[in-house]
Amino acid sequence: xxxxxxxxxxxxxxxxxxxxxxxxxxxxxxxxxxxxxxxxxxxxxxxxxxxxxxxxxxxxxxxxxxxxxxxxxxxxxxxxxxxxxxxxxxxxxxxxxxxxxxxxxxxxxxxxxxxxxxxxxxxxxxxxxxxxxxxxxxxxxxxxxxxxxxxxxxxxxxxxxxxxxxxxxxxxxxxxxxxxxxxxxxxxxxxxxxxxxxxxxxxxxxxxxxxxxxxxxxxxxxxxxxxxxxxxxxxxxxxxxxxxxxxxxxxxxxxxxxxxxxxxxxxxxxxxxxxxxxxxxxxxxxxxxxxxxxxxxxxxxxxxxxxxxxxxxxxxxxxxxxxxxxxxxxxxxxxxxxxxxxxxxxxxxxxxxxxxxxxxxxxxxxxxxxxxxxxxxxxxxxxxxxxxxxxxxxxxxxxxxxxxxxxxxxxxxxxxxxxxxxxxxxxxxxxxxxxxxxxxxxxxxxxxxxxxxxxxxxxxxxxxxxxxxxxxxxxxxxxxxxxxxxxxxxxxxxxxxxxxxxxxxxxxxxxxxxxxxxxxxxxxxxxxxxxxxxxxxxxxxxxxxxxxxxxxxxxxxxxxxxxxxxxxxxxxxxxxxxxxxxxxxxxxxxxxxxxxxxxxxxxxxx
Amino acid sequence: xxxxxxxxxxxxxxxxxxxxxxxxxxxxxxxxxxxxxxxxxxxxxxxxxxxxxxxxxxxxxxxxxxxxxxxxxxxxxxxxxxxxxxxxxxxxxxxxxxxxxxxxxxxxxxxxxxxxxxxxxxxxxxxxxxxxxxxxxxxxxxxxxxxxxxxxxxxxxxxxxxxxxxxxxxxxxxxxxxxxxxxxxxxxxxxxxxxxxxxxxxxxxxxxxxxxxxxxxxxxxxxxxxxxxxxxx
Numbered sequence: 001x002x003x004x005x006x007x008x009x010x011x012x013x014x015x016x017x018x019x020x021x022x023x024x025x026x027x028x029x030x031x032x033x034x035x036x037x038x039x040x041x042x043x044x045x046x047x048x049x050x051x052x053x054x055x056x057x058x059x060x061x062x063x064x065x066x067x068x069x070x071x072x073x074x075x076x077x078x079x080x081x082x083x084x085x086x087x088x089x090x091x092x093x094x095x096x097x098x099x100x101x102x103x104x105x106x107x108x109x110x111x112x113x114x115x116x117x118x119x120x121x122x123x124x125x126x127x128x129x130x131x132x133x134x135x136x137x138x139x140x141x142x143x144x145x146x147x148x149x150x151x152x153x154x155x156x157x158x159x160x161x162x163x164x165x166x167x168x169x170x171x172x173x174x175x176x177x178x179x180x181x182x183x184x185x186x187x188x189x190x191x192x193x194x195x196x197x198x199x200x201x202x203x204x205x206x207x208x209x210x211x212x213x214x215x216x217x218x219x220x221x222x223x224x225x226x227x228x229x230x231x232x233x234x235x236x237x238x239x240x241x242x243x244x245x246x247x248x249x250x251x252x253x254x255x256x257x258x259x260x261x262x263x264x265x266x267x268x269x270x271x272x273x274x275x276x277x278x279x280x281x282x283x284x285x286x287x288x289x290x291x292x293x294x295x296x297x298x299x300x301x302x303x304x305x306x307x308x309x310x311x312x313x314x315x316x317x318x319x320x321x322x323x324x325x326x327x328x329x330x331x332x333x334x335x336x337x338x339x340x341x342x343x344x345x346x347x348x349x350x351x352x353x354x355x356x357x358x359x360x361x362x363x364x365x366x367x368x369x370x371x372x373x374x375x376x377x378x379x380x381x382x383x384x385x386x387x388x389x390x391x392x393x394x395x396x397x398x399x400x401x402x403x404x405x406x407x408x409x410x411x412x413x414x415x416x417x418x419x420x421x422x423x424x425x426x427x428x429x430x431x432x433x434x435x436x437x438x439x440x441x442x443x444x445x446x447x448x449x450x451x452x453x454x455x456x457x458x459x460x461x462x463x464x465x466x467x468x469x470x471x472x473x474x475x476x477x478x479x480x481x482x483x484x485x486x487x488x489x490x491x492x493x494x495x496x497x498x499x500x501x502x503x504x505x506x507x508x509x510x511x512x513x514x515x516x517x518x519x520x521x522x523x524x525x526x527x528x529x530x531x532x533x534x535x536x537x538x539x540x541x542x543x544x545x546x547x548x549x550x551x552x553x554x555x556x557x558x559x560x561x562x563x564x565x566x567x568x569x570x571x572x573x574x575x576x577x578x579x580x581x582x583x584x585x586x587x588x589x590x591x592x593x594x595x596x597x598x599x600x601x602x603x604x605x606x
Numbered sequence: 607x608x609x610x611x612x613x614x615x616x617x618x619x620x621x622x623x624x625x626x627x628x629x630x631x632x633x634x635x636x637x638x639x640x641x642x643x644x645x646x647x648x649x650x651x652x653x654x655x656x657x658x659x660x661x662x663x664x665x666x667x668x669x670x671x672x673x674x675x676x677x678x679x680x681x682x683x684x685x686x687x688x689x690x691x692x693x694x695x696x697x698x699x700x701x702x703x704x705x706x707x708x709x710x711x712x713x714x715x716x717x718x719x720x721x722x723x724x725x726x727x728x729x730x731x732x733x734x735x736x737x738x739x740x741x742x743x744x745x746x747x748x749x750x751x752x753x754x755x756x757x758x759x760x761x762x763x764x765x766x767x768x769x770x771x772x773x774x775x776x777x778x779x780x781x782x783x784x785x786x787x788x789x790x791x792x793x794x795x796x797x798x799x800x801x802x803x804x805x806x807x808x809x810x811x812x813x814x815x816x817x818x819x820x821x822x823x824x825x826x827x828x829x830x831x832x833x834x835x836x837x838x839x
Contacts (some may be wrong), residue, residue: 047809051699066710207632392689396662396689399709399710400709402709403688403709403710403711404618404621405616406713407710407711407713408624411624411627411628414631441690455692459832461830461832463831463833465802465831465833468786468802468803468806469786469831470830471803472805472807472809472810473828475806476810483732496831500830500831501692501830504828504830574804
């Protein structure tokens with residue numbers, strides 16, 4: 001039962017309906033109120049049934065007395081012809097009335113509303129409440145009678161009752177609306193952000209607005225709303241309980257503005273209450289985040305977190321901050337101590353001590369840093385040297401036995417009394433040891449270039465010329481292969497900054513590769529073009545086998561285009577080409593499209 | 607001088623012995639040494655015409671040994687090393703070596719280089735006498751302009767007229783790099799238009815005739831992406 005109630009009360013639809021009802025009720029309240037104001041209803045008629053008993057009438061009665069008293073000063077002039085009440089005045093032997101009657105009894109006959117002043121004494125009508133008369137001061141020697149006719153009071157009573165009839169239902173509506181609205185608002189505040197499933201606070205998109213902005217929006221909306229009500233409230237005094245067209249229009253506008261403002265304010269209020277519930281009202285504000293950032297910054301300065309990245313200079317930074325802050329405080333105290341002459345020397349003395357401290361410890365840190373820096377450079381150089389030494393030593397250790405092998409195989413081949421079989425074996429040994437030699441040589445070239453331990457000789461070279469020279473240099477191999485090389489090179493030189501010798505190795509390896517693995521009778525295309533300030537060379541050939549590998553796989557060390565691995569070569573050709581291209585400052589790319597194998601090498605133009 | 611004596615200095619005894627056997631077949635007398643000090647001792651007690659010297663040796667390394675030898679003797683020294691960097695080669699050659707062979711070596715190439723150095727060394731006395739304006743000598747190359755002949759280590763090499771013109775042009779401007787166009791215009795005396803391949807093919811042919819290992823030329827070098835030159839020695 002409890003959960004069911006919860007599920008209903010926390011249902012979005014329920015909340016929505018409640019919200020809509022609040023908007024409607026609130027708008028109704030405001031519109032009703034403005035309507036009442038426009039018609040200048042006297043709210044006293046709500047509480048007092050008889051006009052003659054009302055405060056309104058008391059005021060009217062009082063002002064009649066004062067008005068009449070005022071007449072006396074200017075007597076007999078300035079008495080208006082038409083008055084709502086009857087009077088009789090007598091002073092200095094002159095007397096005046098608008099009733100035609102001069103007797104006290106006539107006036108007293110109006111029991112509900114009569115006032116007699118005679119011989120300094122006040123006498124009221126039989127049913128006239130003494131509380132009506134607030135204060136009255138005048139010369140003692142005047143006589144003054146005042147009364148309201150029953151006809152007049154009667155017509156007033158009719159108006160009074162009409163107003164009462166109209167007012168009561170509207171006011172009840174307003175009160176009921178307010179009560180229901182308040183109840184619903186309390187409900188909405190209670191359930192907003194809550195969901196049936198859990199007890200945590202769920203935020204909506206509006207809660208992403210910073211608290212200050214939310215409050216600002218709330219007050220702006222409220223101001224606009226109030227301003228529009230003040231601006232549009234125009235209350236001409238009409239007593240016939242009818243609104244004119246301007247008033248109707250204004251009330252409609254006020255109603256619309258109120259509805260919109262209520263929706264907005266409601267949304268803002270609920271957002272604020274959600275934030276309060278989630279305890280992020282203060283945290284999720286510009287001020288808070290600003291302060292926390294500043295706070296964090298200052299903290300990070302003090303606890304050294306800020307400088308943790310550059311550990312070498314960390315202490316320097318910290319000391320600097322202490323220096324600046326203490327200096328600042330000392331300057332402040334200097335100004336403060338101007339009033340106390342003997343003390344004014346204190347801050348400068350402290351400042352000198354501070355400077356001494358600052359410089360002394362900074363120098364120590366500098367020394368440490370220098371030492372550390374030297375050490376790290378030395379270490380780096382040492383490790384570089386070790387790396388080079390390793391490559392050189394391994395290379396030497398591999399080459400030395402290989403030299404023996406090759407030499408003795410050669411000597412063995414020179415022996416005359418070898419059997420045919422033995423000679424075959426020697427030939428195989430010679431061939432294989434030669435291949436091993438090539439592999440070792442390639443391997444170290446690759447090791448050196450990939451580890452960056454390679455001697456480079458950069459100069460301005462003509463890319464086009466280099467390609468032509470390489471092709472010319474390899475002409476024998478090309479002729480032997482039976483393949484054709486088609487070149488498409490630009491007319492003018494293509495100057496790049498590179499190491500010609502290394503780049504020759506690159507092209508030699510690529511063309512070699514193409515010659516080895518091209519389908520018989522096909523052509524190898526070598527293009528060079530300038531695209532976007534880049535010299536781009538492409539070498540395309542048609543493979544003689546199915547290339548069942550990807551660009552990445554072919555680039556891996558030791559991978560050869562054919563998986564059988566029987567032909568000559570170290571299998572490092574492309575890897576060396578790639579590595580050399582990279583150390584020479586170029587880009588190396590491979591593209592495989594069906595049987596088309598494409599190498600793309602590009603360099604920035606000089 | 608009846609028999610030529612060669613000193614082989616290598617800390618790897620098997621390699622020293624293999625080289626010794628290779629060269630013995632060619633008719634040379636071999637003295638083996640297994641470190642720099644031994645090599646120096648051997649030189650004192652023997653009349654040696656050529657030295658094959660390893661760099662990485664115990665006691666006294668090859669380069670230091672070479673400096674010591676060079677203080678007294680002008681005999682050809684061929685460095686034989688596993689160090690194959692250009693910088694190593696340049697260092698060795700600039701410190702007084704006449705040639706540089708990297709391990710593992712090809713035995714034919716080794717023998718050819720040894721012969722080349724010996725020929726030059728033996729002929730040096732004669733050649734010094736006939737130096738004239740019409741002769742250009744660069745290392746083992748000597749160009750005799752009068753007879754339009756090129757001698758490599760004293761042996762004449764057969765060149766076509768174009769090849770001769772090219773080598774004459776390059777040797778006359780030793781150390782300078784010329785583009786294919788420049789060479790073509792000079793040699794063919796025609797305006798050059800896509801001549802790279804033509805020139806390259808000729809250069810390759812010349813290299814095959816004058817170089818012991820055309821793949822690693824000693825004299826006629828390609829400056830990749832720029833041109834061609836004869837190396838200065």
